[in-house]
Amino acid sequence: MNFELPGDLRDMQATIRDFMLTRVEPRAHEIEETNHVPEDLLREAAALGLFGLSIPEAYGGVGLGALGRCAVYEALGMGHMGFGGVISAHASIGTSGLVKLGTDDQKARFLPRMASGECVAGFAITEPSSGSDAANIRTRAEKRGDVYVLNGTKHYISNAPIAGLLTVIAVTDPARGSKGMSAFLVEPQSTPGVSIGKIDEKMGQKGALSAEVIFQDAVVPAANLLGPEHLGYREALGILTNGRVGIAARSTGAMQRLLDLSVAHAQAREQFGKPIAEFQAVQFMLAEMEIAVQTSRVLWQKVAWMVDQGQDVRRMASVAKYHATEALSQVADKAVQVAGGMGYMKDSPVERYYRDQRLLRIYEGTSEIQKLIIAGDLLR
Ligand SMILES: Cc1cc2nc3c(=O)[nH]c(=O)nc-3n(C[C@H](O)[C@H](O)[C@H](O)COP(=O)(O)OP(=O)(O)OC[C@H]3O[C@@H](n4cnc5c(N)ncnc54)[C@H](O)[C@@H]3O)c2cc1C
Structure with a gap:
């Protein structure tokens, strides 16, 4: 057994730790006061590859495996946790579904912009009436020709107010219970019928914004179905x-x-x-x-x-x-x-x-x- 991180991962971890301690921490007061992560810090993070941690190199990412990603996440934890929250919601749950289940076309459409930080991502399953009991979600996606029509409300969705892409879990076949769920790639800023509710006022993690996401007859192309239909809970x-x-x-x-x-x-x-x-x-x-x-x-x-x-x-x-x-x-x-x-x-x-x-x-x-x-x- 070898408990040493490989040299390249050690170097990347050290770089991100230095960034968190010398670039982000001095701005912590500003982030706390404004509840906003300054764009220049996000640009620096993107230049360091933080938005593309889990995205394959072919799509402009760093293409790290789990060990590498987690080494970087440990370094992220060394500084402002709200800042780290923005990055991790994007690079982790916001990206992993697309990398794992996406078609070549879906990956080509979204991953390069996600890796560059231009398109921030998030993941939406939680609803007002189903948190821990996530198998019980109600947001419905009905297939109509070559589109799905989504209705329902998600809440507490990290990055929603700034997201260019959300992986949304919705019910496609209520008769199948928890096996009747599917995942969709939704562009909240440009999809008619999708709106972002009030930004949550939280105890901490300032700058990491979360909010409600409301779907009212939101039309999502069938080409944005992620993975198989009825992929399941x-x-x-x-x-x-x-x-x-x-x-x-x-x-x-x-x-x-x-x-x-x-x-x-x-x-x-x-x-x-x-x-x-x-x-x-x-x-x-x-x-x-x-x-x-x-x-x-x-x-x-x-x-x-x-x-x-x-x-x-x-x-x-x-x-x-x-x-x-x-x-x-x-x-x-x-x-x-x-x-x-x-x-x-x-x-x-x-x-x-x-x-x-x-x-x-x-x-x-x-x-x-x-x-x-x-x-x-x-x-x-
Ligand atoms: C700031 C913030 C950001 C978030 N970001 C996201 C996001 O990006 N995407 C997303 O989809 N969701 C997100 N969430 C939602 C989060 O995952 C849920 O809040 C969490 O899963 C708990 O659900 P709940 O809040 O409804 O609590 P509840 O499920 O109502 O739980 C309340 C309490 O009951 C306990 N409990 C519930 N069921 C059981 C059981 N069977 N046995 C024992 N105890 C039980 C819980 O452990 C908890 O202590 C976020 C939440 C917050 C606060």
Whole structure:
């Protein structure tokens, strides 16, 4: 076994970490204040290949496998989580369905613009009445000649307000239950009948905008059906499975950053005439944070490797996501504790991470749903 990342992936990871720390972090205050990621930062991200991580080189992407993508996601976690959220919703769940299931024509139409960052992508399954129970969605796609007509409402859709392309899951045959779902490539900005609702006001991850997507007799060409008709719930959710490994990797990067900040603060801050790092209570918090980082890293690396071997990672992707996101919540809490009052102040990155990380235990399947998947697979 070799736990070293290959040299080219190590280099790319270092480049993205530097970008997050030296280019994005200094703009964090601006992103928090405006709830907007500046376009020049997105352009820099595109030039570094962040929008094309999972897109084959033939279509202008970087063509990384799961190990490479996750190495980059770990680096993304080292900086502003809202910024990382925009990139990961695009590069992960926004892109993977098209790369996996798309026809040559569909790939040629969309992937080059997605790789360049010109067309930002997202994925829409969640509805007001079906979140965890995603098999129960109601958005309907009816075939009429060579088009499908979509009606229904999705909500909490990441990147929707800026998206040029959404992978939308809708019901094509209600009689088949969860096997009667299909995926569609929808261009929200140019498809009549598609509108974006009010932008969500969130606790954290500022700049990563999410919103409702409303379909009212929206006409989507049959050429935009992604994968087979009635592809089914399991296949549709397969798009999310690989995303979960990426969330585990992002969480690991966030924990590493929080640990680095905490170690630096513990060494610099003096109380009772000595650095607080000399108090065993503080040392224990740092040690527990390091344990969380190391275990989460080994897990995402293993699951990413399994993806690259073509193995079924349904159970293990949930193990990795559950472990890393729950660990991150504890690490964020400890980071605030080590920082003391400063960790509660708005200008502290620790305060921001404390809010931003909370989402990771909810989206792409809550922690409870991850446990149901793990147990379901064990008992199958
Ligand atoms: C900021 C943000 C961005 C998002 N981005 C996207 C996106 O890009 N695309 C998309 O499609 N969706 C997106 N989502 C939706 C997200 O995936 C859902 O919010 C999530 O799956 C949970 O669904 P819910 O909010 O309806 O909660 P619910 O399903 O109502 O869950 C509420 C609680 O009940 C628990 N629960 C539910 N069922 C069970 C059960 N069977 N057993 C035990 N506990 C259970 C849950 O774990 C949770 O604790 C986003 C959400 C947010 C907040």
